[in-house]
Amino acid sequence: MQFKYDIIVVGAGHAGCEAAAAAAKLGSQVLLITPDMNKIAQMSCNPAVGGIAKGQIVREIDALGGRMGMITDATAIQFRMLNRSKGPAMWSPRAQSDRMRFMEAWREIVEHEPNLFLWQDSVRSLIIGQGAVAGVRTTLGVEFHARAVVLTTGTFLGGMMHFGERMIEGGRIAEPAFHGITEQLRDLGFRTDRMKTGTPARIDGRSVDFSLTTEQCGEEDHHRFSYMDTPRRVLRQRSCYSLYTNTECHDILRQELDRSPLYNGQIQSIGPRYCPSIETKIVTFADKDMHQLFLEPEGETSNEFYLNGFSSSLPWEVQIAALQAIPALRHVHIYRPGYAIEYDFFDPTQLRHTLETKLVKGLFFAGQINGTTGYEEAAGQGLIAGINAHMQCQAAGEFTLGRDEAYIGVLIDDLVNKGVDEPYRMFTSRAEYRILLRQDDADMRLTPKAEAIGLADCKRVELLREKTLLRDKLIDFAHKFSLKPELINPQLEAVGLLPLKQGIKLYDLLLRPQIGMNEICEMVPSFKRVIEEIPVTRRDEIVEAAEILIKYDGYIKRERAMADKINRLESIRLPQHVDYMQMQSLSTEARQKLTNIRPETIAQASRIPGVSPHDISILLVLCGR
Template sequence: MDFKYDIIVVGAGHAGCEAAAAAANMGSKTLLITMDMGKIAQMSCNPAVGGIAKGQIVREIDALGGYMGIVTDKTSIQFRMLNRSKGPAMWSPRAQSDRNRYSEYWRGILENLPNLYIWQDMVRELIVKEGRVCGVKTFMDVEFAAKSVVLTNGTFLNGLLHIGKTKLRGGRISEPTATGLTEQLINFGFRADRMKTGTPVRIDGRTVHFEEMGEQPGEHDFHKFSYLDHTAHNLKQLSCWTTYTNEACHDILREGLPDSPLYNGQIESIGPRYCPSIETKIVTFADKTAHQLFLEPEGETTQEYYLNGFSSSLPLQAQLRALQQIPAFRDVHIYRPGYAIEYDFFDPTQLHHTLETKLVGNLFFAGQINGTTGYEEAGGQGLIAGINAHQSCHGGTPFILGRDEAYIGVLIDDLVTKGVDEPYRMFTSRAEYRILLRQDDADMRLTEKGYNLGLAQKDRYDLLTEKKAFRDAIISFAENYSIKAQYINEGLEKIGTTPLSHGCKLKDLILRPQLTLQNLSELVPALKVELEKVPASRKEEIIEAAEILIKYSGYIKREQIIADKINRLENIRIKDKFNYNNIQSLSTEARQKLTKIDPETIAQASRIPGISPSDINILLVLLGR
């Protein structure tokens, strides 16, 4: 066994797995340290991947050559495309996974990657010399040397669990907390704080009255997460279920509030607004008589269910009695109660866009240590940290994604530019270029980048090239093929759309909301022949990609023009060019914020909260001088 590595990744959650896999696949000798090899890529909260904006991140991870999409497809027990009633910029894939198989599949990948080694232990100290990290010390008193270290500690840094007035030290239920690192990093000058998140009860499905719940089945079309040409959804597909709380349930929850850590002062750390506990809901929305709950299966064969929407840190008896007021749960047995967890995180404005820390060289942070929440946000950061740790070790160019290139780019720019005042979760509203960052075209945006890095493999790049060729051929055909009214009007009327008064190009018909390439192919034999040229295994995916570009081309072009204008400011570099404290024409807040963040470019400076357009104009004038 060797004790010297290029890269050490601390923690094997979703960030750590992607970081370690990326570094190893790019050629770095990598060590992944985890406290429990049986909990690799553990789904600590709900057993689901994706969702609004999060699904886009997973497709981006996949397009670059990461694994989250592949593992999700191989272990999914339900798949849905959310937001279908809206435009494709809002479509977001989401899957329920078999929790245990998800972890097992990830472990199988990691254990069989060349260049990747695993060590079961806990890191208690970084080895830092002359301002650069050069290894770690573990609780077994083992020292490992490395050129770069990636910390992905999740909720384990001084983790503290709350169930009513009961406090338990741990990073997850029944798992130990990690100590030592926070205190050492603070001594190096890092700013740390505490955050809180929560998780609901786990329910025995044998004690649920499903007949009194609404069924929410999955979808069975061609959609999946990974762009690779593999079969998805091999496991038995299961439904989720919906029900509602009621006033009797709320009354019991209110009785328990004096014993709630959230309301008796026991917890003072920052919690999420967008995913509140059930006790927060009944206080904040006191006029609501019911809140929707989602019962989600944890696996193909297990009876364990996750009650989404009922996150709580109330005492066990309060949680159980409140649930029993809901008809579907009147006989409920729970495997374990919901709980809240507090943990340490570090102000992400202390990071570069590569996720390397500003205070210690070759040290990278990814995941909840940066104040984020969610498997997808963690995986995206882990991938970028792993890539840049490798580049740092081997003299490569830093890899940074722009806000117009990926949701991952938006995520990281938000973190390092704005910081966090609550657990950060990705929303489509955070991205100003949503039409450019669709889930359907993440491969077109990012796979070539991943291939050039040596991360995405040739088979993935070849699939992209093939898809692009067939997609563009369909678009070219639609732009050039002429339609005559007399040959198609009868078919148009049957579909329910206005007949033509004169001939037009096929593309003009596709712009109509009632018409698609598929239903038009039944009216236009030449189009049908063109579509039949597409490989059968990818036909629906490629046709959808072509149709989206045709139908939304005007919006896409307009947004691209805006992005190009903003990118001119991204090219104006200002790092190390100013002593902001000496620029008296800037506002006091601007001087303080610019000094703290030390932005790389004018565009980044413009996104810092508190920086006004007049402050930006002053910097531009000074640059002109």
């Protein structure tokens, strides 16, 4: 008996779920294979979605018709917009989710999506012939055939967990590792290596003295992840709590460093630079007497807390002793200790921008198998891989995103062109066009692209058209309406601005950072009526979008012009006498790597891992461009 599908997706994590759901929605017959149907889209580490740059990726996933944003909104127990003190290009949404509800929501989607089928099993090898993938073989001995396969295996390929000196095979605690795929692909010529990540202990909230912590509440304004008109904050909202390590805690950890797999030679692979273990922190920042930690709830009613900032692979008894040295955790009880995990990944320079491998036609990689870290980065890759797997099956071309179109485009371009030498995490600093890639307008940038390939449904498209119409109506009114000095001067003086001596267009007044549309509408009845025509559920979102376009119009146009010209700058040569260590505008990592490697051109510099697009912009200034 032969089982045939258009596409097989291996692994039901965040990448696998987005890949399978997108391909199925586009019309392909998709089989999603997972070893545990009760852990679909498991939040293996932090029970949170979004954050700096990551939140922008989730907004882009939603704008393209993906599901992560809607599921996060439906399961959020706290929402915050980070970086509000900076400009809109830096605003980043972040939410705590109920971990169990998040998995339940994804399970409901994959079980009810037409064209999407599930199989509970592990894949031990691929079926490959004449340079193209043809299907998979499972541990149960079943062969499934397909024209495309998307591998989203997370940390399960050759997974090895480290609990101090104890090593246990597994891709996640209490879950077995996968063997066979790495070895098969290595024999075909794929370059593979090992990476390391880790996770902290889970805390019983009943054993925490919260009076010795600082509470961090969520926000209740209009912001959310999805552009769809869906309910928000439907679950009971919960607080996070901050606290600090101390010298006593550090001393306990320092005395046991020889038992840490990171420092006794047990772990050889490289971990994430920007999410270091507590052992790494006390060694790298030996002059620091304390490090900030966060207690983050795992669910709406759960007592389980994630201890952000205390990732560790030390023996469990050392972790407990160190935690008990922190006053708020003096009587701490843990559900399980932290641990490190090593796993196989493949050099992503072996991929095309579609995420199809160069060596095997029809084989796509997405997520941690490409050397990335984070749910959001994985989901973004999964969405692009799923779309392209479908388009290849239909001979319908390719779907890719440029660096000036999406953070997802930046992510994939970095992976394909630069490769990785440590787990890749997205930051706003990696994108040279941050003003173009704001979280507020991902729908404007990407939903028309999703509509063109059939991934955006009619409701999403109609919501975008309505938003565009109402936003542009506000901007047009601001261009045409003139304000008299006597009407606006009291407001200007109230915020410390000089009064006007003559009339001014509302548009020009809004260019001032201290004045916003909401303040103006209370003084200008005709403008208030225009705002009140916007549906209440979308009013704040649309007013904010219009105001951002007005206030940042000059910056947006300048960055757009830069994006249009950047391709002509690839042949610019770098002076060889430059002392990069004296260029403080460059990141520390960029100064070190540019000094060591001495690239001859801007293009070479851009492909060095750790040299960000922002660093490249600084080098362009150096070259007088």
